[in-house]
Amino acid sequence: MDMALKRNPSSASLVDPRLEAVLLRHEIETFNVRYANALDEQRLADWTEMFTDDATYVILSRENHDRNMPVGLIYCEGKGMIRDRAFALSETAMFAPRYLRHIIGNLDLLGDERDGTIKARANYVVLQVLFDRPDATLHQIGVYYDAFRRENGVLKLADRRCVYDNLLVPNALCLPV
């Protein structure tokens, strides 16, 4: 099922680059779907495992991003901090129960780096439902600026910067995006 394992990077010449691109796109889209599912089901430990050990994960506003200001709603340097975030949210944080839907689309592959890092971007939408309101609200809308890397052949996020357009966060952001 994991196509990446069957690929032999050293025999690139055997592979049609167009097919390669389709496979990679498929692979990342599949990754993003799983990522969304993990968050929708609030399996934060699984979500943590989708990052490399040295990964950075930051959620920041479009306003900060455009002005080169680094402040993030969530700002994690390294998997340890990502794990702490997951741990704190599931074990210590108090917030109203809710359902979330992460929808990821418009994936755009921005090319490979020499070290095997794959740059990509994708749009995302997070819908939130609180139990006492009939409507799902558009909780966040933005762009992922990503860098993927393979660890033991498995695709992982080495960097995900979630840049959101709706500058005014509705109340609180209780779960990652």
Place this chain on the structure above:
Amino acid sequence: MAWTRAASLNEVPEGKALGIEVDGIHIALYNLDGKIYATHGICTHALALLAEGWIEDGKVECPLHQGQFDIRTGKALCAPVTEDLRTYAVRVEGDDILIDPEQPAAETVFGSRPAAAAPAKDASRVVIVGAGQAAAAAIRAMRTAGFNGSIDLVGTEPHLPYERPPLSKEFLLGTAEFSSSVRLSETDAVQLGVRLHLGVAATAIDAAQRQITLANSEVLAYDALLLATGGTPRRLGIPGADLPGVHYLRTIEDAAAIGATLDRAHHVAVIGGGFIGLELASTAISRGVAVTLLEREREIMARIMPAAVGRAFRIMAERHGVDIRRDARVIEITRRGARLGVVTGEDTIEVDAVLVGIGMQPTFDLALQAGCTTTPAGIEVDAQGRTSVPGIWAAGDCALYHEPVAGRRLSLQSWQNAEEQGAAAGRSIAGHNTAVAQKHPWFWTDQFGRNVQMLGIVSAEDHVALAAADEAGPGAIYRMFDKATGRLAGVVAFSNPQAIRAARAELDSATPFDPDIHGAIISSKGQDGADAMEASVMNANPGLSLTKRYIWPADGLTRIPDWVYTDQAIYEREVEKIFHGRTWNYVALEAEVPNSGDFIRSNVGPTPVVVSRAEDGSIHVFENRCAHRAAEFCRELSGNAKEFVCPYHQWSYDLKGNLAGVPFRRGVGGKGGMPADFRNADHGLRRLKVTTHRGVVFASYCDDMEPLADYFTPEIMREFEATFDGRKLKVLGYYRHSLPGNWKLYHENLKDPYHATLLHTFLVTFGLLVAGNKSLMLADPSGRHGVMASAKSDGKAVSSDAKKEMRAYKEGMTLAEPRFMDFVDEFDSPWSVTMATIWPNLIVQREMNTLGVRQIVPTGPHEFIMKWTMFGFEGDTEEMTRHRLRQGNLMGPAGFLGLEDNEAIKFVQDGMQRVPNGEHLVKLDPAVEAGTADNLISEAAIRAMYKHWRAEMGL
């Protein structure tokens, strides 16, 4: 003396001025109602000729900057002039005006001139202590009765005896001068053989030796002593009673100070609804100054007259626009910038000055020393003014009326009483002890264009009959009948002197009550009750609709009603009274607008403003609302501009908010366009006052806002400066979020250290804050600002007791990356964490090394927006910046703590939506009623905030 001819009379027509030069001195001559005055010709402020100024009401207005001087006295009356003008003596001889450049005009001098001593021809020596009205009356009576011994008159005031009634009336209205109030002129003193000791108090008495000692150590022996020491105004016994701007009235100097105050004031508070209070209110109103009068009782004058008559006085005052608050408790007077705040149980009334008229305290310490019988109301005397000590008489305000009235000894404290008692004592001292027919006590007052007179002695309990169509109109006659005997006790008549003349006979004949002549008895009770109801409702919520009641729970500060957080009218009043009121509102950091032309959008309360830096480096804050059609013209979050142009019709404004250009202002082809008198200067953007401190910019709608340091108080300033320690700020980014709760809940959250140990499991688990940590919940004296402070400890220090208390404490939890919780001790402060809540819209966050300011932007009772500006300092290393960013995970709308607070506040607002008429309970830490708490299990700072809030809101 060098009288010099200055001009001829016809050169100075009535109401005009003439500039001349005498001995090289510029002099202005004026003709006021046919009388000539001379002052120095040049304004004391700048080089301008006063003869070219505007003359009105005895004042000359400088043509250059519109400063004003009193022509008669030279007194500087208003800004920008502060220095009085020199005046010169004037004499008119035939058609010639003569002036003496070495001698000031008579009116400038109030003081006494050296007295000519009269030789004593008689062995008998009289000393009078107190050179007031009663003394003057006594002296005249003594001499008329043939007394030819010596008279020594001792007076603390430096003036010749003068009468006081004009002080609250004509003198303040400028229709009378001091000289016309003098009761014993210098010439009189010489003629009557009175030795004057003015400006010196009598300090001691030796009744056995019959000696008086003066403050200058002089000793005067007497055969007869008259105490005519009057009294002093009763003072308010509340904090702030002696602040500058709080005036009492007894002397000419007091009156001059009040007069000067009324020149500048727009709104004054009068405390006390007695005669003096009402006369002051009347004077102020007729001088165009708004008046709020505060009366402690149910009705004004209630202690001296029946409520029905007090009511008539009140209606008269109210018809003239005096805002009268009855049942009003004045708790404190506070400084509010250049103004004063009168804090009542319900409201804070902001005024330019406070005029106090709450009664008089008789002065009788010498009588006590001499052993005279006294009551707290004064010295006991008989009809001849004799006290209980032989050789000592007393008269006037310091003495009681000679007989009890309705069983009580009282002092009449009136002009007539001073005359009558003074004269009686004088005659008695001269040896005439035969009783003279007593006159009925009489009193008058002039207010609101009416002359009200009172004859007889009335008391609050009397029955009242009213003969009038209009209860407070001219002609109205009130007759008071003693409750027990049914006899006529007194008459009060509004602008009806004939009625008073007639009343003499009525009182003499003890006319029985006849409803046909006197009108029906108006039962004061029923009316009184209805009035009181009306009064308490009006006082409870001035300005708020009566159909909706906002009644604070009887428990006081330990309960907060839900309407505080949910009501639209309350919210609108908060915008007016708080955000647009006397507050400094955070708007930006200077680092956000470092260069000229830089601007950033911000808010003051809900109101959008622009913060801009002008070419000269100054920072300006103005409304983001076009002066033309209200368009919110600036749409970028921040940027750099040369000017602001409204996109709708291209009106342009400079960086200070002044209107620079209006397209087609003159129309096209001579048609259309703005009116000819349109001036750009009148149509700029609404500009706010601005102040900055340590790189933080504040704005205020209040024009005379006090300096920031005063607004903060030293405690809050210390914490503010611990965070803004002088290093240059570097903005690291923003968070913005909406919050579905009332804006005050955010302040409360940060004045509620109790929740920190219970809600924030994360904080407690990792030892950032535990119930036993060193901590402080500071509130400033006003209660509006606060600082929640704590010092970090490691989790190990938590005692097992404390752990049990805190459900939040979770054993054995560890972080994979604990370093983000490290505290780099970079501040000069014992605290590792401080959260300063600075009223009304700023929170300064120093959560170890993650720093930020949070700005509250309310949008309605149920929601506000929070803008966080996170910063570090210039010179931070890359690693330090990253440390601040990592630690930032604690705060903000996704912060480990931040998200929990936001959720909790939302829960509170949700909880109020569905339960009508609810209340909150804030009872923790009863040892502190409201204010600073030294422990975390306290809500005292929340109570302090509401104490302030209620005073500001008048609720």
